[in-house]
Amino acid sequence: MVKPKKAPAAKGDDAEQMVLDYLKKTNRPYSANDISSNLHGAVTKVIAQKVLGNLVEKTEVCCKPYGKQSVYVINQDQFESPSQEELNDMDVKIDELKKEIDGYKEKNRQLTSELTTLNNSLTNDQCEERIKTLTEQNKKYEERLEELRSGTKKFSVDDAKLIDDKFERNRKFWKQRKRMFDEIVSTMLENIDMKKNVFEDEELGIERDPVDINEDPLKNL
Structure with a gap:
């Protein structure tokens, strides 16, 4: 079976637009290698490094060196800053989500405890066998107890x-x-x-x- 040919890596303006769109969409810092990997090789690492340099010169992307590596993130100036009211709404939403998470954690703890108890318990078949054994033992004990009550056995x-x-x-x-x-x-x-x-x-x-x-x-x- 002949494998389909892999599409050639993007270059020039196409590669630059692809990288820019990706950084806008994710709005997270990445290295050139990360971007090439996350785009599944559609832009090679060498080309990604080159177009990132061009985007930094255009001030569309910001660069921050970390040791021998640099990370890139979309320029935040192009995004509209939220108002104080929007920030307050976000804080309220965050608190609500934290409470919801705490609720799920507690429910998960209860279910985990219940599952542990059930896993450590006998199965239905084992319970039936155990009941049968204990019933037989109990019958023998009752017979002996009756002997002791009657005084026929000391x-x-x-x-x-x-x-x-x-x-x-x-x-x-x-x-x-x-x-x-x-x-x-x-x-x-x-x-x-x-x-x-x-x-x-x-x-x-x-x-x-x-x-x-x-x-x-x-x-x-």
Whole structure:
């Protein structure tokens, strides 16, 4: 396949007008190399340097040396200076945009935190498997608890301490997971018009544990 020939670089007045139009459009300082690169080689660096010198002589462009390099910007005298009222309007607009940016930053922080929480949470399949395992364990614990309640099985002081320690660890984990769940639900409810109990019951099918997380379930045994 034959590649199309690249258009020849502009020269003379064409190159000068191209550079001038670019500086007017962007109204930013550039070196000759920057201009040639940004124009994708339509004006070579050598020609760009030459036409920039001509534009400086015509006072259409200003030149500022920086070490071994010079930067060029369109002469600002050709632009109409804004009035004080326009400057005040700009200040108001800037303040509004700053507040808007702050709002987006805060929203981004909240969403990032929510995403981190969700990424660190179990998947639906993992939750189902975990529920199945815990349900089986809970059934065994209930059977053992029933034996202890009936007095058919005795246990030592060490057994009692072991049970208490395990209970405290599990209750701590329970509180942590409940707080995480409540935070996620609260975040979701901010964007939908639905009461918390309706959302949990009808949408999620969540059945709340009747025991208070701050209450010892074994105190009445």
